[in-house]
Amino acid sequence: MTKGLSRRVLLRGAGLSVALPLLAQTKGARGASSPKRLIVYFVPNGTVHAHWNPQRAASDAQKPAAERDFALGRILSPLERHKLDMLLLTGIDNIVAGLGPNDGHRDGMGSLLTGMPLEPLDAADPKPTPARCTVRAPSIDQVFSRTLEAEVPLRSLHLGSESLRDLIAALSFSGDGNLIGNTARLDRVFESIFGDGMASAQEQAKRRAAQASLLDGVLEDYRALSARLGGEDKQRVERHLEAMRAVEKRLRRPNACTGSMALPASYARDDLPAFMKDAAELIALAFACDATRVVTLVPRRCGGGQSYLPWLGTGAEGKSSEHHELSHLVPKQMEPIDRMFQWFSEPLAHLIDQLKETPDAGGGSVFDSTLVLYVSENAENHRKKGLPLALFGSLGGALKTGRWLDFGGRPHNQFLATVLTALGVPTERFGHADAPSGLLPGVL
Amino acid sequence: MKSLAAYSLCASCFLVACAQDRGDRSHADGGMQGGEAEGGAGGVGGVDQVSRETRMPVRRLSATELAQTVTSLFELEADPVSLWPRARTPGHFENEANVLAVDEAFVQAHLDAANAVAERAWATRAKWLPCASDEPVEIESCRATFLADVAPRIFRRPLEAAERAAVIATFDAHPGTGFHDALLASLQRLLLSPSFLYLNLPLRAAGEESPDPEGHYALAARLSYVLWQDMPDDRLFAAAAAGRLRGEISAEVDRMMNDPRAQRSFRHFVGQWLELDDLADLQRDPKLFPAYAPALREDLREQVLRFVQEALWADEGDLQSLLTGDRVPVTTRLAPLYPAETFSFESPGEPWSVQKVANQPTAGVLTLPGVLAVHSKPDASSPVERGLFVLAKFLCQDLPMPPQGLDTSLPPAAETATTRQRFEPLNENPACRGCHLPIAGVGFMFEGFDALGRWRTLDNGQPVDARGWLDEPSGPRALTSLDQLGRALAAREDVRECLARHWLRHGLGRWETGDDERLIDRMAQALAGTGAGWRDLVAAALAFVTAEVRP
Numbered sequence: 001m002t003k004g005l006s007r008r009v010l011l012r013g014a015g016l017s018v019a020l021p022l023l024a025q026t027k028g029a030r031g032a033s034s035p036k037r038l039i040v041y042f043v044p045n046g047t048v049h050a051h052w053n054p055q056r057a058a059s060d061a062q063k064p065a066a067e068r069d070f071a072l073g074r075i076l077s078p079l080e081r082h083k084l085d086m087l088l089l090t091g092i093d094n095i096v097a098g099l100g101p102n103d104g105h106r107d108g109m110g111s112l113l114t115g116m117p118l119e120p121l122d123a124a125d126p127k128p129t130p131a132r133c134t135v136r137a138p139s140i141d142q143v144f145s146r147t148l149e150a151e152v153p154l155r156s157l158h159l160g161s162e163s164l165r166d167l168i169a170a171l172s173f174s175g176d177g178n179l180i181g182n183t184a185r186l187d188r189v190f191e192s193i194f195g196d197g198m199a200s201a202q203e204q205a206k207r208r209a210a211q212a213s214l215l216d217g218v219l220e221d222y223r224a225l226s227a228r229l230g231g232e233d234k235q236r237v238e239r240h241l242e243a244m245r246a247v248e249k250r251l252r253r254p255n256a257c258t259g260s261m262a263l264p265a266s267y268a269r270d271d272l273p274a275f276m277k278d279a280a281e282l283i284a285l286a287f288a289c290d291a292t293r294v295v296t297l298v299p300r301r302c303g304g305g306q307s308y309l310p311w312l313g314t315g316a317e318g319k320s321s322e323h324h325e326l327s328h329l330v331p332k333q334m335e336p337i338d339r340m341f342q343w344f345s346e347p348l349a350h351l352i353d354q355l356k357e358t359p360d361a362g363g364g365s366v367f368d369s370t371l372v373l374y375v376s377e378n379a380e381n382h383r384k385k386g387l388p389l390a391l392f393g394s395l396g397g398a399l400k401t402g403r404w405l406d407f408g409g410r411p412h413n414q415f416l417a418t419v420l421t422a423l424g425v426p427t428e429r430f431g432h433a434d435a436p437s438g439l440l441p442g443v444l
Numbered sequence: 445m446k447s448l449a450a451y452s453l454c455a456s457c458f459l460v461a462c463a464q465d466r467g468d469r470s471h472a473d474g475g476m477q478g479g480e481a482e483g484g485a486g487g488v489g490g491v492d493q494v495s496r497e498t499r500m501p502v503r504r505l506s507a508t509e510l511a512q513t514v515t516s517l518f519e520l521e522a523d524p525v526s527l528w529p530r531a532r533t534p535g536h537f538e539n540e541a542n543v544l545a546v547d548e549a550f551v552q553a554h555l556d557a558a559n560a561v562a563e564r565a566w567a568t569r570a571k572w573l574p575c576a577s578d579e580p581v582e583i584e585s586c587r588a589t590f591l592a593d594v595a596p597r598i599f600r601r602p603l604e605a606a607e608r609a610a611v612i613a614t615f616d617a618h619p620g621t622g623f624h625d626a627l628l629a630s631l632q633r634l635l636l637s638p639s640f641l642y643l644n645l646p647l648r649a650a651g652e653e654s655p656d657p658e659g660h661y662a663l664a665a666r667l668s669y670v671l672w673q674d675m676p677d678d679r680l681f682a683a684a685a686a687g688r689l690r691g692e693i694s695a696e697v698d699r700m701m702n703d704p705r706a707q708r709s710f711r712h713f714v715g716q717w718l719e720l721d722d723l724a725d726l727q728r729d730p731k732l733f734p735a736y737a738p739a740l741r742e743d744l745r746e747q748v749l750r751f752v753q754e755a756l757w758a759d760e761g762d763l764q765s766l767l768t769g770d771r772v773p774v775t776t777r778l779a780p781l782y783p784a785e786t787f788s789f790e791s792p793g794e795p796w797s798v799q800k801v802a803n804q805p806t807a808g809v810l811t812l813p814g815v816l817a818v819h820s821k822p823d824a825s826s827p828v829e830r831g832l833f834v835l836a837k838f839l840c841q842d843l844p845m846p847p848q849g850l851d852t853s854l855p856p857a858a859e860t861a862t863t864r865q866r867f868e869p870l871n872e873n874p875a876c877r878g879c880h881l882p883i884a885g886v887g888f889m890f891e892g893f894d895a896l897g898r899w900r901t902l903d904n905g906q907p908v909d910a911r912g913w914l915d916e917p918s919g920p921r922a923l924t925s926l927d928q929l930g931r932a933l934a935a936r937e938d939v940r941e942c943l944a945r946h947w948l949r950h951g952l953g954r955w956e957t958g959d960d961e962r963l964i965d966r967m968a969q970a971l972a973g974t975g976a977g978w979r980d981l982v983a984a985a986l987a988f989v990t991a992e993v994r995p
Contacts, residue, residue: 101844102844102845102846102847103844104845104846104852105845106845107845121542122955122957124958125955129842129844130844130845131535131536131842132955154548155548162532163529163530163531163532164531164532164533164534165531165532165533165543165545166532166533166534168534178545178547180547181531181547182531183529183531183549185529188529188549188553192549192552211555211559214558214632214636215551215555217633217636218633218637218638221637221638221639222638225638225642225645228646229502229646232501232541233501233502236501236502236503236504236541236544236545236546237502237638237642239545239546239547240546243546243547243548243550243551244551246548246551247548247551247552247555250548265526268725269725269727270727304829308727308729308822310729310730321729321822321823322821322822325821328852328854329853329854330853332853332856333853381851381852381853382845382846382850382852
């Protein structure tokens with residue numbers, strides 16, 4: 001087959017038609033030549049250990065057998081069909097969150113992917129509440145995406161049902177103290193990857209070239225401005241320059257994929273299931289097109305507000321039906337909060353279905369080379385001991401999945417180092433200098 | 445590693461928690477500087493003396509400012525605000541420099557927006573470019589008009605020679621009848637430039653060629669964005685061009701404050717300050733609140749905005765009206781949220797009327813249903829959220845979250861317990877009471893209102909107990925009615941200061957530092973007394989804000 005030839009891929013969903021590049025097929029090596037990819041799937045407000053933790057089967061005489069011999073708890077049960085692709089990790093604690101300002105949720109968010117505590121945005125801030133804090137170290141998704149910069153148009157995608165740039169929903173840090181916000185505009189993201197379905201490929205190429213040269217034309221103005229500034233003013237303009245250079249580079253690449261998909265500009269709060277379905281489709285397509293290899297997906301913010309799941313019908317007379325509020329009653333009251341946490345497994349199971357159904361240009365499905373992380377900012381209530389963590393996908397066979405490993409109290413810094421190493425970024429230590437170094441044993 | 449035990453007790457919530465935060469920081473970072481801001485000491489504090497410190501950060505325009513600016517520039521009809529991404533940061537204002545960080549998504553969106561705006565501007569060109577004709581003969585003169593009238597409005601100052609040359613070059617790149625392409629390319633180029641996109645750019649250093657050597661244009665832009673979140677109008681430009689703006693600041697400020705754009709900007713501020721954006725997707729448990737329908741959201745929000753406008757912006761407004769006023773704007777849709785037959789609607793043509801609330805307690809803005817509903821749970825009132833709201837927005841007390849490792853679940857309560865009774869154990873528990881006593885003292889006072897902000901005398905079948913207390917320098921003061929709470933707050937200096945702090949964050953685009961205390965004092969003083977309203981506060985601030993713009 002000719003390289004560069006397009007084929008049309010039709011996935012589920014009305015009005016979706018996307019042309020993906022058909023790269024030279026490798027000789028049957030399923031996904032082996034495919035690039036590694038990462039998805040971080042966030043579940044807000046921790047979990048209920050009693051219903052998240054798996055149950056060991058009674059006959060666990062031999063360890064290797066026992067690792068594979070477990071039954072999923074109620075909360076993860078929607079992921080049953082992906083059990084063989086799953087690596088369940090228990091006994092991992094966040095020991096760094098407590099080193100920064102207190103917060104029930106934001107401290108967990110800031111440290112979740114960075115392994116670092118929060119610190120004030122402004123060193124002179126007399127009252128550095130967690131809302132006015134940041135982390136000046138990169139999160140693992142950004143460390144990984146930096147190694148791919150030359151290869152993909154979009155370094156990373158950060159999707160969330162709310163366009164929020166706050167620690168209650170955003171968890172990715174670029175390393176210089178900048179928190180990367182989530183976008184709820186799936187339509188915009190789609191358009192930036194697949195273009196405007198209305199215009200011809202030729203028109204689109206022309207438009208991209210025009211935009212790239214427009215950017216090129218103003219870069220010098222921003223450079224000159226930056227030279228006249230200092231301190232935080234300069235930092236902001238420098239960040240702008242960096243973003244402009246990245247976008248220009250992306251626009252100068254040939255548009256690998258084209259297509260159209262009927263996506264709404266916004267989703268009602270009650271439409272979270274619909275948002276998650278569209279997000280899954282978009283992620284699968286972005287991977288198939290190799291537009292990006294790093295995605296964080298945040299269905300809901302953590303903490304109070306907006307944490308109502310009306311489609312579950314769990315609101316009972318006079319009793320709280322708010323996910324966040326109920327999470328604080330654990331373990332004294334475990335219903336209907338278990339059902340709510342269980343719901344968050346459903347969009348993840350569907351996302352993995354989508355990835356498995358989407359063919360990879362390098363052979364196999366895009367799931368074969370994707371690592372999906374299940375994470376939460378808390379363990380149970382505001383506690384950080386026993387984080388609910390799971391990995392999905394074997395990265396082309398590198399990880400032995402279908403296992404449950406209990407670590408009996410390892411720091412989550414080691415979990416982060418292990419994930420990076422699995423993704424091909426060998427890491428001895430990640431995050432806070434005082435946290436123990438090394439990897440989680442037995443994962444790789 | 446630091447032991448978590450240090451967090452487990454907090455006798456006085458603020459003092460201990462903040463002291464701990466500071467301790468942590470220097471511990472973790474090996475000596476980051478402590479909490480006390482430097483500077484700001486000594487001096488009598490005339491405007492000139494402090495002007496150096498009242499700086500405004502170099503920042504890009506916000507989505508709202510971009511939309512309003514291009515609408516003014518090209519007299520667009522539809523509001524183009526959705527062209528730019530808008531990531532909310534709760535507790536902050538949209539135009540704070542730190543909130544406006546530029547990422548790749550913004551760069552792409554602004555590129556697309558520049559294109560979309562230029563296309564829309566082409567459609568309305570007869571309004572802003574009188575020469576517009578596609579005849580080759582006229583292109584030359586159109587280019588001259590564009591350079592003389594339009595480009596300087598986009599940059600909010602005269603163009604430098606090099607900038608003029610760049611526009612000419614863009615036109616020349618589209619010879620013949622390519623006027624459409626030439627104009628669009630020029631517009632996009634200018635809209636992408638930092639001179640359009642950024643505010644508070646430094647004036648050129650002495651010796652360099654400057655298009656605005658006296659800073660009059662910079663002053664015009666500063667006034668218009670602080671007061672209007674929009675570009676300067678023709679009068680400001682004319683005063684800047686004539687070099688007389690600096691001498692006419694107070695007259696200009698008067699004029700600008702009476703312009704509808706100032707009121708629009710004030711409403712935008714209030715919406716963010718009081719977190720009304722959360723009303724846009726207010727959810728209520730349909731089983732418990734059949735009376736609630738999403739159609740109510742817009743009225744709930746608009747009612748708060750109208751009330752605050754009337755209380756603080758109108759001529760006779762003051763803090764007393766804001767916190768004790770009992771005349772509220774209502775519609776027929778809102779009427780069912782008040783006791784039966786409170787209002788009468790006689791002129792059906794006008795949806796809004798201002799009427800007196802009766803047969804229920806009031807505390808001005810604090811008892812408006814929109815404010816109470818936003819700080820409630822979908823199925824119940826929330827004394828914690830309501831208490832935190834009043835402390836944060838009116839007293840600038842941002843309480844820390846519960847310490848890690850603390851069991852924050854409420855003890856089991858009797859089936860018949862009221863909301864107040866369910867939360868009372870927090871005031872007893874020594875690990876919680878440091879923060880929860882001040883929260884509950886205020887929060888409990890609103891227990892007479894349900895999760896939709898409706899007055900009630902029973903909660904879960906039991907009589908409501910809405911007594912509370914307020915921390916004062918002499919100790920907690922018992923309060924028995926919301927009316928007392930409103931009056932107590934309206935009389936407090938720290939409430940005036942807190943409002944000044946919020947305006948400063950919005951107006952200056954950054955959080956206050958120790959250097960801003962004199963400015964905050966001045967604004968707070970302007971708000972003291974009967975009939976002292978928001979415009980007095982803003983005028984006091986502008987004296988500082990404009991003094992910085994000097995050649």
